[in-house]
Amino acid sequence: MSQLAILYEHPAWFEPLFAALDRRGIGFDRILLGGHSFDPAGDAPPAPVVLSRVAMSSFLRDPEHPIFYAEALLDHWEASGARVLNGAAVLAIDSSKARQLSLLSRLGLSIPRTRVVHRARDLVEAARGFGFPLLVKANIGGSGAGIARYSSLEELRAAIADRAVPTSIDGVLLLQDYAPARGGTILRMETLGGEFLYAIEVESGGDTFDLCPADACVATPGRAAIGMKAVDPAPELVRAAEAVARATGMELGGVELLIDDRDGTARFYDINALSNFVADPLNVLGWDPHERLVDRLRHIIEEEVGR
Template sequence: MQSDLAVLYEHPKWFEPLFAALERRGIAFEAIRLSDHNFDPASHGVPAPVILSRVAMSSFLRESDHGIFYAQSLLAHWAARGARVLNGADVLAIDTSKARQLSLITGLGYAVPETRVVHRPDDLLAAARTMTYPLLVKANIGGSGAGIVRYSSEDELAASVRQGTTPNSIDKVLLVQEYAPARGGVITRIETLAGKFLYAIEVETGGESFDLCPADACLAAPGRAATRMTAVTPAPDIVEAAERIAQAVGMDVGGVELLIDDRDGTPRFYDINALSNFVANPLDVLGWDPHERLVDDIVSAIGRKEAA
């Protein structure tokens, strides 16, 4: 008998809370591990009428033979065969490109940190010539802060280019971006569900570390210092902006990150993350469990698919 739901996942631990919530609600689901998967492009079958993608951009840190690009083909195939795919191939395509994210955000009229995009490390210096240091060089595809290095001067960046120590992106696209000082030493992550505000947290950043993953599994990583996270209610215009960004992406569930530029108070959006692990210890931080809301939305999607 076919399950109502299939969950395409990669990390062995991150989705245990989701799986537990689905089991509590009695939802029949199939957990599909991305790492050892294959598919027949001539097949007309799908694993379930509703499929939830939980593909992590940081998977390349765990497996050199990661499935990030494979997953785009797989999700597109399932959608073409009639499945309702939550966070499908089009969403994953935005998730895999910080350059596309920034273009989408600015196209909606919102501010981002000043950025230049290149496809060769040798072009970083020329791209940064009209920018003010310190600067960040970012991999276009990152995850858990991977592939971000801060440079204090042109000489420092030039030496890194010569030595071949600049970040590397698995798609060979790099961003050079101004280092915008975050007011209060915090960034804000707004989680959305079905294009609407779900909750927001402030995450403390010291300015030197860029691994700000709020999930339980990230916090449990060996040697990782505790990160201060606080539930907040952003200003209405910021909530509206995050919702518009999520809707423009077509993101069924995911986060939008921003900082308030301490130089002028401008909200600057810099990341869209379609993999929502949700905040660690949600009952302590939020007072409720967002997995239950996600399951509500999945149940609704299953009902709509059955009624179609």
């Protein structure tokens, strides 16, 4: 049995990681979620260390997506003794924007003003006291899916009547203040092992919500190129990203924020436990973050084997 197993859904997204592990001579097993099953009364973990690479956007590719299945599977493996990186508890946060915002707020970070509902018809009442434009978001999204902008209460009412508002696979919706991003950019900070790894500034159009900067996203046919560059965030933002990673137990993942152009407030709005890493890292960053990830995985494997 290998010392490392990688659980994933997308057949091609993690080839750079697999290649980096091969280059470094680290054996691992690939476990594709499609068609997977497990015995809750048995089935030992596939390896002492398991890395979860479950994508929230999987529901866009398959209506029989594995998000909730993976949560049960990871919980089973953890309870059976495996060290699961980005395990069931992390997946539960990753799959709920509502829970993310609650966590961010408890950490003392500013978030966009938000109301959470479980019925589309309640959005109008939830919008009382909000200004326009505002956003309606699916609680579980991915690659910018499930986000719509409304310019007036009448437009929102019409969308509800036409059943045109976003839907979420868990039935939960967020109504959120639209915060204009200063400079037309958002900031994405990546973490590894609870520590800051790198940050990039990504161009953001007012009606564009698919801002994934990874190879897996940039290469999508028909997808417009997005501008991005490496940046050095303010120390307080770095500390905030590290606090989020540690509070969630996220072994690797990103934290996103924007600077509200109305008042200069840094508003945190997304925690993403699936890091595909930035496209063309050698040119954007000057180094390849997959090598740092492999270093971290090797260290964790050595810890587990030495127990």
